[in-house]
Every structure is written in C-alpha cells, then in structure tokens.
Amino acid sequence: xxxxxxxxxxALLVILFGSSFILYNLAAISGDPTEGLRGSTxxxxxxxxxxxxxxxxxxxxxxxxxxxxxxxxxSGFDFGKTRDGHPVSIDLAAAIPTTIRLxxxxxxxxxxxxxxxxxxxxxxxxxxxxxxxxxxxFLMYSLPIFWVAVLLKQYLAISFNDFLDQVTIQPGWIIALxxxxxxxxxxxxxxxxxxxxxIFGIAGGASALLLTLLxxxxxFANPGIGPIVLLGLSVGAAYxxxxxxxxxxxxxxxxxxxxxxxxxxLLYYPNQYIFNHAGGVLTIVGLALLTALIGVGVSRYWAxxxxxxxxxxxxxxxxxxxxxxxxxxxxxxxxxxxxTDAINGRPVPTISESNSLLPPGNFWFTFLDTxxxxxxxTIALALISFAGYVxxxxxxxxxxxxxxxxRTARAxxxxxxxxxxxxxxxxxxxxxxxxxxxxxxAIIGGAIITERVFGWRGMGTLFNKAISDFDLNLxxxxxxxxxxxxxxxxxxxxxxxxxxDPRIRVVGKS
Amino acid sequence: xxxFRRNKSTEVISGDIANREVEGLSQGQIVRRRFLRxxxxxxxxxxxxxxxxxxxxxxxxxxxxxxxxxWWKYSIIDQPDIRTDGCPPGLGGCPTLSINPFxxxxxxxxxxxxxxxxxxxxxxxxxxxxxxxxxxxxxGIVGGAIGTTVGAISGFYRGWVDSVLMRFTDFIIxxxxxxxxxxxxxxFGNLGVPFLALYLGLFAWTGLSRLxxxxxxxxxxxxxxxxxxxxxxxxxxxxxxxxxxxxxxVIIVSVTLIMSGAILLETALSYLGFGVVAPDVSLxxxxxxxxxxxxxxxxxxxxxxxxxxxxxxxxxFIGDGLRDAFDPRQRRRxxxxxxxAERKVAADRQV
Numbered sequence: 001x002x003x004x005x006x007x008x009x010x011a012l013l014v015i016l017f018g019s020s021f022i023l024y025n026l027a028a029i030s031g032d033p034t035e036g037l038r039g040s041t042x043x044x045x046x047x048x049x050x051x052x053x054x055x056x057x058x059x060x061x062x063x064x065x066x067x068x069x070x071x072x073x074x075s076g077f078d079f080g081k082t083r084d085g086h087p088v089s090i091d092l093a094a095a096i097p098t099t100i101r102l103x104x105x106x107x108x109x110x111x112x113x114x115x116x117x118x119x120x121x122x123x124x125x126x127x128x129x130x131x132x133x134x135x136x137x138f139l140m141y142s143l144p145i146f147w148v149a150v151l152l153k154q155y156l157a158i159s160f161n162d163f164l165d166q167v168t169i170q171p172g173w174i175i176a177l178x179x180x181x182x183x184x185x186x187x188x189x190x191x192x193x194x195x196x197x198x199i200f201g202i203a204g205g206a207s208a209l210l211l212t213l214l215x216x217x218x219x220f221a222n223p224g225i226g227p228i229v230l231l232g233l234s235v236g237a238a239y240x241x242x243x244x245x246x247x248x249x250x251x252x253x254x255x256x257x258x259x260x261x262x263x264x265x266l267l268y269y270p271n272q273y274i275f276n277h278a279g280g281v282l283t284i285v286g287l288a289l290l291t292a293l294i295g296v297g298v299s300r301y302w303a304x305x306x307x308x309x310x311x312x313x314x315x316x317x318x319x320x321x322x323x324x325x326x327x328x329x330x331x332x333x334x335x336x337x338x339x340t341d342a343i344n345g346r347p348v349p350t351i352s353e354s355n356s357l358l359p360p361g362n363f364w365f366t367f368l369d370t371x372x373x374x375x376x377x378t379i380a381l382a383l384i385s386f387a388g389y390v391x392x393x394x395x396x397x398x399x400x401x402x403x404x405x406x407r408t409a410r411a412x413x414x415x416x417x418x419x420x421x422x423x424x425x426x427x428x429x430x431x432x433x434x435x436x437x438x439x440x441x442a443i444i445g446g447a448i449i450t451e452r453v454f455g456w457r458g459m460g461t462l463f464n465k466a467i468s469d470f471d472l473n474l475x476x477x478x479x480x481x482x483x484x485x486x487x488x489x490x491x492x493x494x495x496x497x498x499x500x501d502p503r504i505r506v507v508g509k510s
Numbered sequence: 511x512x513x514f515r516r517n518k519s520t521e522v523i524s525g526d527i528a529n530r531e532v533e534g535l536s537q538g539q540i541v542r543r544r545f546l547r548x549x550x551x552x553x554x555x556x557x558x559x560x561x562x563x564x565x566x567x568x569x570x571x572x573x574x575x576x577x578x579x580x581w582w583k584y585s586i587i588d589q590p591d592i593r594t595d596g597c598p599p600g601l602g603g604c605p606t607l608s609i610n611p612f613x614x615x616x617x618x619x620x621x622x623x624x625x626x627x628x629x630x631x632x633x634x635x636x637x638x639x640x641x642x643x644x645x646x647x648x649x650g651i652v653g654g655a656i657g658t659t660v661g662a663i664s665g666f667y668r669g670w671v672d673s674v675l676m677r678f679t680d681f682i683i684x685x686x687x688x689x690x691x692x693x694x695x696x697x698f699g700n701l702g703v704p705f706l707a708l709y710l711g712l713f714a715w716t717g718l719s720r721l722x723x724x725x726x727x728x729x730x731x732x733x734x735x736x737x738x739x740x741x742x743x744x745x746x747x748x749x750x751x752x753x754x755x756x757x758x759x760v761i762i763v764s765v766t767l768i769m770s771g772a773i774l775l776e777t778a779l780s781y782l783g784f785g786v787v788a789p790d791v792s793l794x795x796x797x798x799x800x801x802x803x804x805x806x807x808x809x810x811x812x813x814x815x816x817x818x819x820x821x822x823x824x825x826x827f828i829g830d831g832l833r834d835a836f837d838p839r840q841r842r843r844x845x846x847x848x849x850x851a852e853r854k855v856a857a858d859r860q861v
Contacts, residue, residue: 445689
C-alpha cells in the first residue's frame with residue numbers, strides 16, 4: 001500500500017515538475033515584464049530597469065531562470081517577490097483558505113448530488129426522469145459560469161432579500177413550486193398512467209401544503225427545525241440510510257439507526273447548551289467524534305454478529321442527525337443575525353467572501369456569515385462539475401449493469417438492492433475516481449472566474465493580477481498552489497481507488 | 511421504495527431486433543442510421559446549422575475579392591441615434607424584437623436594442639457569435655489534428671516514443687486550460703481572433719490524444735493489422751488505411767467535446783479580458799461589458815448569453831448523438847410496437 005502510494009506520489013511530482021517547467025517558459029516567452037518601463041521617459045527609468053532585471057533575474061534565459069526559481073523553492077519555500085516587491089508567499093497565504101473553502105464545498109456537493117442523480121438516471125434509463133436529467137446536464141455543461149453568476153445574484157440573492165421583507169410566499173409561487181415538485185417525483189416513478197398521476201398529486205399536494213404552512217407561520221422570518229420535527233427527520237434518515245446501507249430486513253441495523261434518532265432527540269437540549277456556551281470548530285469536531293463513539297456503542301448493543309454494516313449504518317445516521325442539529329442551530333442564529341446592523345435584513349450577499357462589519361467573537365454569526373457568502377459562488381461552481389458527474393456516473397453504471405457478475409449476483413437470488421448497492425455501485429465508483437482529477441482542473445478554472453464575478457480576494461484575483469501585470473513569480477505561485485491541490489486531490493482519489501479495488505494494490509506490490 | 515425495481519422495459523431487448531436491423535449494412539450506414547434516430551442530436555444539428563447560416567449571413571463579409579453584403583442594415587461600427595420612443599422612461603436603446611405571433615411580430619429597428627453609444631446590439635451579437643463559432647472550429651480542427659497525430663504515433667510505435675509523448679501530454683493536461691489560455695490570450699489576443707484560436711488549439715489536444723492512443727494500442731493487435739503486415743503493407747499504409755478508419759468514431763466524438771469546450775473557453779477568456787479584445791467583438795466580451803446593467807437594461811446581458819448556450823448546447827447534443835451512433839454496445843429503447851411485432855414473429859416461428 002505504502003509502496004503503491006509512494007510510486008504514485010513520485011509520478012505526480014514528476015508531472016508537477018514538467019508542467020511547471022512548460023508553463024514557466026510559455027509565460028516567459030509570451031511577454032516582457034519591462035515593456036511598460038521601456039516606453040517611459042522618466043530619467044530614473046534606467047535604474048528601475050536594472051533593479052527589476054536584478055530582482056527578477058531577467059538577464060538569465062527562461063529555462064535556466066526556471067531552475068533558479070525551483071532552487072529557491074527547495075531551499076526554504078521562497079516564491080520570490082511580485083513586481084511591486086511584495087513577497088509572493090504572503091499574498092498566497094492570504095488567498096489559499098478562501099479558495100480552498102470555495103473549491104472544496106463545490107466539489108463535495110457536485111460529487112454527492114451528481115452521483116445520486118446519475119445513478120437514479122441510469123436505473124431509470126429512458127424514463128422521463130432520465131431524459132430530463134440528460135437535458136439538464138447538457139444545459140449546465142453549456143452554461144458560461146460568469147453568465148449564471150449574474151443571474152444567481154439577481155434571482156437568488158436580491159429577490160430572496162426582497163422576499164424577506166414580507167416573508168409570505170405569493171400564491172403563484174406556491175402553485176409553480178408545487179407543480180415542479182409534482183413533476184419531479186412523478187418523473188422518477190415508472191408505472192402506468194394512473195400511478196404517475198397519483199404520485200404527481202401526492203407530491204404536489206404535500207409541497208403546496210408545506211409551502212402554505214411556511215408562508216402562514218412566517219417561518220422564513222425566524223426559521224428553525226425544533227425538537228419535534230428533528231425527531232421526524234431523524235427517523236426518516238434512519239429508515240433511509242438503513243435501507244440504502246443494509247436493507248430494512250437487517251433488524252439490528254434498523255434498531256441501531258432508530259436508537260441513534262432517539263439519542264439525537266434526547267441530546268437536543270444538552271447540545272443547545274454546549275452550542276451556546278462553547279461554540280467553536282473544536283466543539284463540533286468533538287461532538288462528531290462523540291457521535292461516532294455512540295454509534296459504535298449502539299451497534300454493539302443491538303448486533304451480536306456481523307457488526308460492520310450495523311456500525312456503518314449507525315454512524316452514518318448519527319452524522320446526518322448531527323448535521324441536522326447544526327442546521328437547526330444555524331437557523332436559530334438566522335433571526336438575530338439578520339437583525340444586526342451589518343446585515344440589516346439583507347442576508348444573502350452578492351459580493352466578497354465575508355462581512356467585515358459583523359461583530360467579532362460570535363462563532364455562530366461567523367459560521368452563518370461564511371456559509372451565506374459561500375452560497376452563490378458554490379452553486380455557480382458546482383453546476384458544471386455536477387453535470388459532468390451525472391453524465392459520467394450514469395454511463396458507468398449502465399456499463400457495469402451489463403457485466404456478467406451482475407447477472408451472477410441476480411442469479412444467486414440477491415435482492416435488487418444488494419445487487420445495485422454492493423455490486424454495481426462500488427464498481428461504478430472505481431472509474432469515477434479517475435475523473436476527479438480532470439474535473440479538478442476544470443473547477444480551478446471555474447474558481448478563477450467565480451472569484452472575479454463575486455469579488456472574492458482569493459487565488460483568482462491573484463491570478464488576474466499576475467496575468468495583467470505580467471508577474472511571473474506570482475503566476476507560478478498561483479500555479480504551484482493550484483497544482484499542489486490537484487496533486488492532493490489525485491492522491492485522495494488514488495487512496496479511494498485502492499480502497500475500492502483490491503486488484504490495484506496487488507499490482508502495486510508486484 | 512421502488513427505486514431499485516428492475517427496469518424491465520429496457521432490459522429485455524431482444525438481440526433479434528438489433529441484429530436484423532443491421533444485417534447487410536456497412537459500418538457507415540449503421541452509424542448514420544443510429545445517428546438519425548437520436549432525436550436530440552438531429553434537432554441540434556438543424557438548430558446549429560440554422561444559427562450558423564443566420565449569424566454569418568447577417569453582416570457584410572469579405573473573403574479575398576468576394577464581398578458579401580449582409581442582410582442586416584447596420585454594421586458593428588454604425589452609430590445611429592439612440593431610440594427612446596416606446597422605451598421605459600429614462601432608458602434608451604431598448605429592444606424592438608417582438609415574438610408575439612398575434613401582435614406586431616418582427617425584428618423592428620433594433621431587435622436586441624442598442625449599446626451605450628448607439629451601436630446596434632443585434633449586429634454586435636451577430637459579430638460576436640461569428641467570432642465564437644470561428645474560434646470553435648479552428649480550435650476543434652487544430653486540436654483534433656494534433657491530438658490524432660500524437661495519439662496515433664505513440665499508440666502505434668509504443669516504446670520510448672510513447673513514453674516521451676505521453677509524459678508531455680501529462681504535463682500539459684495538469685495545467686488548467688484557463689491558465690494556459692490566459693497566458694496565451696493576454697499576449698496574443700491582439701494578433702486577431704484566428705491567431706488566438708490557433709494558439710489555443712495548440713494546447714487543446716491532450717484528452718483526445720490519450721483516447722486515440724488507447725484506441726491504437728488495442729487496434730494494432732487485431733488480426734486485420736497482422737494480415738496487412740503479412741501482406742507487406744508499410745507502417746504508413748497500416749496507420750492510414752487500416753487503423754485510422756476504425757478509430758474515427760473516438761476522434762469525431764472527442765473533437766465535438768473539444769469544440770464545445772472551446773466556445774466556453776473563448777467566452778471565459780474574453781470575459782476575463784485575456785481573450786478577444788476591443789475593437790473586435792466577442793460574446794464573452796459583451797457580457798463582461800454589460801453585466802452591471804443587468805438590472806436596468808437586461809437585454810444587453812441576455813442575448814449574448816443565449817447565443818453562447820444555443821451554440822454550446824447543440825454541439826454537446828450532436829456529440830452525444832455521435833457517441834451513441836459509434837458505440838457498438840449501445841442499447842436502444844425498443845418501442846412497444848416493435849416489441850409486439852417481435853412477439854408475433856416469435857409466435858409464428860413456433861407454429
């Protein structure tokens with residue numbers, strides 16, 4: 001395993017070296033950093049030219065200059081200076097967290113949703129849902145990200161902020177949204193016409209009821225889940241996760257998941273206390289670990305044999321319930337948050353990565369603020385990757401479902417759930433890990449544009465500056481960071497790959 | 511929970527129907543037939559063709575000595591007075607396009623409105639779309655040619671040639687295309703759109719070359735290649751006459767993907783200011799100029815975007831149709847009528 005990873009890492013480092021060499025030379029020959037100075041009539045221009053040449057080593061030809069640059073990086077991580085004499089590493093250090101936040105969230109959302117929709121699309125090949133999803137995926141592929149971003153700003157941010165003034169949903173919107181929900185669920189179900197209409201009626205009616213309820217109770221002015229609804233959602237999550245993970249026939253797993261839901265409810269008020277008095281990243285990490293421990297304990301109590309899948313189910317349920325609890329807390333924070341002077345009733349921002357006017361020190365305010373600032377850019381960025389993952393996972397699953405081992409699995413009488421989740425789904429994930437890398441390059445490109453549209457001070461801004469100032473050191477710094485991220489994503493994909501497919505490790509050993 | 515119910519309607523596809531359909535047909539005929547059956551691809555082909563015809567015939571064109579007068583009355587440099595009648599108060603240059611079939615249907619004087627200095631926005635959008643389509647084709651052709659050559663050489667000759675070429679491909683593939691594009695675009699953008707597209711095409715071939723290499727690696731082991739070798743065919747002849755025609759499906763499909771990626775790359779670069787530069791016009795450049803006027807004059811923002819989506823979407827759908835057409839394993843939905851006919855044939859056979 002380690003040998004395999006070592007080999008992969010070496011290969012990636014070689015690639016990193018080669019691509020940075022190509023980019024350095026390409027950038028160096030495509031322009032001249034002294035061009036602006038040469039035209040100037042300032043008498044001091046000669047001295048400036050000389051000093052610029054000396055600091056940027058312009059008297060050395062580009063291929064050799066690359067090695068000077070590389071040498072400095074190896075000896076003390078020095079990225080050199082920008083043209084205005086600012087150390088590149090300081091600029092990068094400020095920009096990295098912002099960009100990582102954006103890329104990471106968008107990638108995770110795109111992978112989870114893309115896989116889910118792609119798999120359902122494949123299982124329902126040639127259904128209305130499949131056709132609809134294919135069209136939506138192609139449409140997202142074809143959308144220019146900067147164009148979508150402007151639409152998002154207008155129709156999600158500004159309209160939602162306006163909506164918060166009245167908080168009641170217009171009847172027209174309720175009807176439209178219920179229709180969309182009805183069509184969505186009806187398109188998922190295959191069957192005769194009567195059944196489709198029944199599903200359409202139930203889903204549409206339920207959505208209309210829910211939306212009316214939210215509107216009448218003015219829920220959006222002071223949102224929250226509350227313990228009762230939380231219990232309902234947790235039990236729903238327990239059944240859903242058990243169904244996907246082990247099947248409802250596995251009683252110990254179902255009992256464990258249900259116990260997790262009950263424990264989640266019992267801990268609701270203690271959690272509120274902890275959140276209010278010791279909110280922080282460490283608290284959340286601690287609670288997550290505690291959830292995992294409780295999951296292990298509960299599964300040990302209910303299952304005497306074959307504990308693995310039961311523990312998995314319990315922990316997954318616990319994580320979902322934990323996320324629901326945190327969402328509930330964030331929703332409770334929403335009302336005081338929008339009433340602060342910094343927000344003044346318009347919570348969804350269209351620009352920048354955080355609100356500097358916000359009173360500092362309140363963890364939940366900062367958390368909610370970060371999330372709200374991430375809201376639009378993440379949607380814009382996730383759209384394209386989402387389309388890629390939908391198409392790819394659909395194609396792979398269709399291919400896998402044609403394999404002989406699927407027929408064997410069915411022939412020995414496994415349920416369709418086991419066939420799909422254990423035999424088909426796992427094998428779908430294997431080739432999927434390889435496109436994460438390709439997708440990552442695309443998402444970095446998307447991030448550069450997204451940051452520009454939303455005015456974030458991240459890598460994208462630095463990149464724009466590097467190109468228009470012809471700042472080679474800055475450009476290489478940006479490239480170094482993005483490609484290191486890509487290498488890390490690659491390595492994570494490799495790890496996943498070898499975890500999913502034992503054959504890879506065998507090849508690595510030989 | 512019926513989500514895992516087996517989808518019988520597509521699963522039980524009689525091999526008979528598929529086999530009988532392709533009996534006695536050449537590869538080309540099978541592919542053409544499959545493509546024509548892909549409704550989305552055919553519609554997209556018609557849409558793309560119409561759009562191109564519409565876009566390129568609208569404005570004056572000069573090709574060498576041939577001068578073609580466009581059917582649209584304004585060019586991108588005309589600056590007629592800004593029209594204010596019929597516009598909301600305080601706003602000039604609103605669009606006159608009317609698509610209400612019962613009312614005043616027609617283009618009007620300025621169908622997409624006018625920009626800040628009175629230029630006709632329809633002419634500008636047409637010019638931008640021309641530029642985008644041009645860039646798309648140049649990048650597709652250049653990228654396709656280089657990718658096929660590199661992939662064919664490394665897949666056919668293998669050994670150190672393969673290693674060197676594929677390492678080089680890996681180097682380029684890890685640099686995000688927007689970074690390479692910006693570096694090139696910012697410094698070569700002023701050479702004019704065709705040159706910009708040419709330079710961008712020089713870096714757009716990596717994915718294609720990997721696929722072509724894979725295809726060549728598997729095809730060169732096949733019996734017909736051995737047969738050609740035994741018959742004394744030269745490497746050149748084997749590559750061009752025997753292997754390449756068999757790999758053409760993969761090449762065509764990836765070239766359409768390169769093209770749909772190219773149009774988005776060009777608009778993104780122009781949006782960032784590293785692609786097509788003023789005084790030339792590009793759809794991305796138009797959006798970048800007028801994104802702030804979205805709340806007041808939304809038409810300046812909508813129309814360029816709609817043209818980008820129209821072109822990119824139809825190219826994507828055509829690519830999907832081609833992929834289905836070239837894929838020998840593809841399964842097709844068998845309609846109820848065909849199934850009934852199939853059952854009848856089976857019943858007859860039993861009698």
